Amino acid sequence: MTHAHTEAHTVAHTFRATARAWPDNAFLCILPETAASYGETAQSLTYAKALDQIEQLARSYAHARYGPGHRIGLMLDNRPAFFLHRRHP
Numbered sequence: 258m259t260h261a262h263t264e265a266h267t268v269a270h271t272f273r274a275t276a277r278a279w280p281d282n283a284f285l286c287i288l289p290e291t292a293a294s295y296g297e298t299a300q301s302l303t304y305a306k307a308l309d310q311i312e313q314l315a316r317s318y319a320h321a322r323y324g325p326g327h328r329i330g331l332m333l334d335n336r337p338a339f340f341l342h343r344r345h346p
Contacts, residue, residue: 287302310341
């Protein structure tokens, strides 16, 4: 059975709407303990910055000819980048 989803019903759409409504609010807080475990920088990533990174990921996927309907595998542990890849439509 196929389900027709409009963009208004996707996580990506909801994330973009939230990022536009509250761009300066924190989306992801990377604590020092977590940052040290993964060689990341401790920081608070705003919705605006996260959306910018997600859109860059979308452009990279499109450039590699991946798009809606394709499936890709990611091996990222529980890294902060995992949350950015998961928000890509």
